[in-house]
Amino acid sequence: MTAVKISIIGAGSASWSLTLIKDLCLTKGLWGSTVSLMDVNKERLDMVDNLARRYASEVKADLKFEKTMDRGETLTDANFVFNTALAGGHENYEIQRKVAEKHGYYRGIDSVDHNMVSDYHTIGGYNQLRLFLDVAREMEEICPDAWLIQTANPVFEGCTLLTRESKLKVVGLCHGHLGYKEVASVLGLDPRDVTFQAVGFNHCIWMTDFRCKGENVYTMIDDWIENKAEAFWRAWRPKYHEMDMSPAAVDMYKTFGMFPIGDTTRSGGWKYHVDLKTKKRWYGPFGGFDSEIGWGMYLNDLRKIMDRMFRVSNDPTTFVTKEFPPVKSGEQHVPIIDAIVNDKEGTFQVNIPNNGAIEGIPDDVVVEIPAIVNGRGIQAVRVGKLPRTLMLHVMLPRMLRMEWALEVFLTGDKNLLMDILLNDPRTRRPEQAEAVIEDILALPFNKSMADHYR
Amino acid sequence: MTAVKISIIGAGSASWSLTLIKDLCLTKGLWGSTVSLMDVNKERLDMVDNLARRYASEVKADLKFEKTMDRGETLTDANFVFNTALAGGHENYEIQRKVAEKHGYYRGIDSVDHNMVSDYHTIGGYNQLRLFLDVAREMEEICPDAWLIQTANPVFEGCTLLTRESKLKVVGLCHGHLGYKEVASVLGLDPRDVTFQAVGFNHCIWMTDFRCKGENVYTMIDDWIENKAEAFWRAWRPKYHEMDMSPAAVDMYKTFGMFPIGDTTRSGGWKYHVDLKTKKRWYGPFGGFDSEIGWGMYLNDLRKIMDRMFRVSNDPTTFVTKEFPPVKSGEQHVPIIDAIVNDKEGTFQVNIPNNGAIEGIPDDVVVEIPAIVNGRGIQAVRVGKLPRTLMLHVMLPRMLRMEWALEVFLTGDKNLLMDILLNDPRTRRPEQAEAVIEDILALPFNKSMADHYR
Numbered sequence: 001m002t003a004v005k006i007s008i009i010g011a012g013s014a015s016w017s018l019t020l021i022k023d024l025c026l027t028k029g030l031w032g033s034t035v036s037l038m039d040v041n042k043e044r045l046d047m048v049d050n051l052a053r054r055y056a057s058e059v060k061a062d063l064k065f066e067k068t069m070d071r072g073e074t075l076t077d078a079n080f081v082f083n084t085a086l087a088g089g090h091e092n093y094e095i096q097r098k099v100a101e102k103h104g105y106y107r108g109i110d111s112v113d114h115n116m117v118s119d120y121h122t123i124g125g126y127n128q129l130r131l132f133l134d135v136a137r138e139m140e141e142i143c144p145d146a147w148l149i150q151t152a153n154p155v156f157e158g159c160t161l162l163t164r165e166s167k168l169k170v171v172g173l174c175h176g177h178l179g180y181k182e183v184a185s186v187l188g189l190d191p192r193d194v195t196f197q198a199v200g201f202n203h204c205i206w207m208t209d210f211r212c213k214g215e216n217v218y219t220m221i222d223d224w225i226e227n228k229a230e231a232f233w234r235a236w237r238p239k240y241h242e243m244d245m246s247p248a249a250v251d252m253y254k255t256f257g258m259f260p261i262g263d264t265t266r267s268g269g270w271k272y273h274v275d276l277k278t279k280k281r282w283y284g285p286f287g288g289f290d291s292e293i294g295w296g297m298y299l300n301d302l303r304k305i306m307d308r309m310f311r312v313s314n315d316p317t318t319f320v321t322k323e324f325p326p327v328k329s330g331e332q333h334v335p336i337i338d339a340i341v342n343d344k345e346g347t348f349q350v351n352i353p354n355n356g357a358i359e360g361i362p363d364d365v366v367v368e369i370p371a372i373v374n375g376r377g378i379q380a381v382r383v384g385k386l387p388r389t390l391m392l393h394v395m396l397p398r399m400l401r402m403e404w405a406l407e408v409f410l411t412g413d414k415n416l417l418m419d420i421l422l423n424d425p426r427t428r429r430p431e432q433a434e435a436v437i438e439d440i441l442a443l444p445f446n447k448s449m450a451d452h453y454r
Numbered sequence: 455m456t457a458v459k460i461s462i463i464g465a466g467s468a469s470w471s472l473t474l475i476k477d478l479c480l481t482k483g484l485w486g487s488t489v490s491l492m493d494v495n496k497e498r499l500d501m502v503d504n505l506a507r508r509y510a511s512e513v514k515a516d517l518k519f520e521k522t523m524d525r526g527e528t529l530t531d532a533n534f535v536f537n538t539a540l541a542g543g544h545e546n547y548e549i550q551r552k553v554a555e556k557h558g559y560y561r562g563i564d565s566v567d568h569n570m571v572s573d574y575h576t577i578g579g580y581n582q583l584r585l586f587l588d589v590a591r592e593m594e595e596i597c598p599d600a601w602l603i604q605t606a607n608p609v610f611e612g613c614t615l616l617t618r619e620s621k622l623k624v625v626g627l628c629h630g631h632l633g634y635k636e637v638a639s640v641l642g643l644d645p646r647d648v649t650f651q652a653v654g655f656n657h658c659i660w661m662t663d664f665r666c667k668g669e670n671v672y673t674m675i676d677d678w679i680e681n682k683a684e685a686f687w688r689a690w691r692p693k694y695h696e697m698d699m700s701p702a703a704v705d706m707y708k709t710f711g712m713f714p715i716g717d718t719t720r721s722g723g724w725k726y727h728v729d730l731k732t733k734k735r736w737y738g739p740f741g742g743f744d745s746e747i748g749w750g751m752y753l754n755d756l757r758k759i760m761d762r763m764f765r766v767s768n769d770p771t772t773f774v775t776k777e778f779p780p781v782k783s784g785e786q787h788v789p790i791i792d793a794i795v796n797d798k799e800g801t802f803q804v805n806i807p808n809n810g811a812i813e814g815i816p817d818d819v820v821v822e823i824p825a826i827v828n829g830r831g832i833q834a835v836r837v838g839k840l841p842r843t844l845m846l847h848v849m850l851p852r853m854l855r856m857e858w859a860l861e862v863f864l865t866g867d868k869n870l871l872m873d874i875l876l877n878d879p880r881t882r883r884p885e886q887a888e889a890v891i892e893d894i895l896a897l898p899f900n901k902s903m904a905d906h907y908r
Binding site for chain 1: 708709723724725728732842843846847850851854857858861865867869870873876877879881883884
């Protein structure tokens with residue numbers, strides 16, 4: 001039991017704050033530690049702080065809480081820093097998306113590239129990457145030995161940027177790989193019997209191995225596709241985020257030769273995403289996570305969680321643990337700290353520089369791979385070769401788009417911003433791309449982005 | 455003076471046959487040699503053979519000529535094999551292009567990818583790549599020690615395929631780099647005073663160095679763009695193939711940071727090619743080489759040359775040298791044989807496997823680079839790094855498309871054919887891509903292509 005200081009930047013976020021706080025409270029190995037909550041929104045910060053203190057007290061967790069709106073303060077003496085913040089929040093991204101749709105960019109300027117997942121940030125992500133880099137620069141000054149656990153998207157672009165531009169210990173974490181549970185359930189397997197290896201880039205990972213009690217799950221998937229998939233899809237009523245056994249996932253498997261998992265199924269090429277009707281065909285009645293329906297439901301869910309958190313926070317008579325039961329989330333974020341701090345070895349799904357783990361990917365590109373984590377830190381499993389088709393049609397094109405995003409972010413070269421959009425399947429004419437760039441840069445919250453791109 | 459056997463496959467081609475024959479006749483170092491002319495078109499073969507014999511006799515060149523319609527015969531005892539053949543000829547490509555245009559693929563299914571140059575062959579090039587490989591297989595049987603000088607396009611795809619799939623000595627040759635002369639002329643320089651280094655992939659080469667009597671030509675180009683380009687373009691009346699100082703070339707230079715040369719200026723992204731009006735804006739009144747006007751002029755020029763060759767061939771009273779004066783062409787094709795056979799060292803612009811010449815390009819990808827050629831063979835100049843923007847926005851995307859073309863050609867996987875078209879900026883809906891593929895495969899001359907793609 002070692003006392004450390006854990007900072008959460010963007011602690012007011014609906015998706016992450018409570019999950020992290022619950023898991024911290026339920027991890028005895030970290031008791032005695034200080035959890036520093038930081039957010040730019042005072043109201044949310046106060047609310048989360050209120051919930052955190054009450055939660056800890058209810059489960060008798062020995063944790064100290066601090067709250068601050070000052071980044072420098074939260075970073076002081078920090079050992080671990082979660083960056084969960086989305087610059088400008090979903091509100092700004094929705095505004096940006098609307099501007100882009102006006103110019104024919106269905107689902108926004110960043111729902112593009114090899115896939116059409118909403119959080120690509122290739123063009124419109126300036127503010128977010130700027131925030132990532134600002135946090136890193138401040139950590140280099142204030143807590144250069146701390147771990148930066150990059151939780152907010154884009155994890156692939158962000159972690160590659162951060163590991164190239166700073167000397168900090170950086171790891172990116174996501175939960176998309178947990179989609180294997182959905183595959184297991186649909187196949188009638190107990191997820192606890194299943195082992196797997198998922199490899200690639202964040203939001204672009206592929207099942208290089210998939211077993212259940214020693215049997216090859218791929219054989220079962222093949223059988224399911226052959227004999228049961230059609231009937232399954234006819235009766236299918238998925239939630240918007242349930243896409244692991246969608247027609248899109250199966251089509252990607254057929255095309256690229258490996259099964260995609262988690263957020264990976266959201267991508268796979270614009271042929272699944274060209275309009276709502278197409279999305280519905282591939283992702284079920286809501287058109288999946290990244291349709292106007294699915295994304296609307298997601299934002300609505302976020303609002304509902306937030307409302308509930310405020311409600312509980314405003315009602316001191318409720319038990320927080322009654323509303324948010326004391327069960328570990330299954331996320332890796334807190335266990336990985338426990339593993340490092342207390343030398344509790346475990347295998348985690350991490351985003352770190354490749355350094356030879358996947359053949360044919362440069363060393364300084366961040367990949368998502370399994371790694372052994374313990375007191376020594378994070379040591380990647382060497383994965384080796386991915387199939388050639390997957391490399392040529394998925395991995396390398398995706399990597400190029402990441403490189404374009406970082407290059408244009410670092411150089412501020414507007415010509416290159418234009419060149420990226422010219423590679424967007426929705427760009428019909430060069431003037432359309434010019435116009436959308438101008439309109440995005442003219443948004444009030446993109447002022448520093450507009451100053452940057454010349 | 456060493457006697458060798460030089461075979462020309464596709465000797466009836468308008469673009470290459472006479473050029474090669476003239477240069478062979480005018481290269482004394484190769485006298486005593488046998489030139490074997492091979493073509494599947496008897497009429498053209500007889501005509502070229504007639505011209506070749508008369509030409510040699512008029513300039514008193516000591517060369518023996520053979521003609522054959524049998525590939526095995528021309529390859530027997532060959533030391534050098536030129537492959538100049540275009541499977542199915544321009545006629546078939548025009549038919550294929552029309553089918554593609556019906557489906558919204560302006561200028562044809564292969565005028566796509568990073569650029570819109572006509573001879574990309576990514577999808578429709580099956581017959582051509584098949585021919586390349588068939589020739590190579592036969593050479594391995596019949597003349598495994600001969601040099602294969604790949605002259606027909608696609609040189610980039612073809613040479614990468616051949617050097618991976620066979621153990622032959624393969625080199626690809628082109629003449630696009632001679633475009634430096636046009637740049638020099640426009641700048642008012644004597645091309646004989648100019649030195650340069652052009653590096654990249656075939657049809658995608660960039661001036662990494664450009665000097666005139668020790669002065670940097672880039673400085674002069676910058677000055678020309680600043681002060682003279684607008685006036686020049688206003689008065690500009692280029693031939694369809696004169697594009698080296700076009701607005702497109704200058705725009706590519708501004709975007710990617712290096713000056714493109716030769717066929718490279720035909721590419722550079724679809725923003726220059728989206729329709730005829732756009733092509734005219736960037737390439738002058740005819741819309742450049744790859745517009746319906748420019749390409750029509752080119753095919754017409756080929757027909758005119760062919761007619762003239764037949765006319766001279768049918769008139770034994772004409773001096774062939776009067777019609778086709780005995781001046782060396784300036785092409786590298788024959789001099790490179792002279793260099794190898796007679797150890798006459800020279801620097802040539804060749805297409806050979808990278809093997810470390812350009813950083814960041816895999817060893818087994820064919821690059822276009824300068825090389826020292828002499829009795830030892832071909833030894834590449836190690837070029838080093840290209841600028842990052844050029845690598846990310848031009849070289850790597852172009853390389854990926856080459857890899858897609860070879861993979862789909864080798865695997866016959868129709869899904870991947872589809873995936874390539876989904877990356878085409880002109881594909882609006884997946885059904886459009888499916889339909890054009892079916893129609894292309896249904897063409898009578900694509901029967902073996904249709905059998906291959908399943």
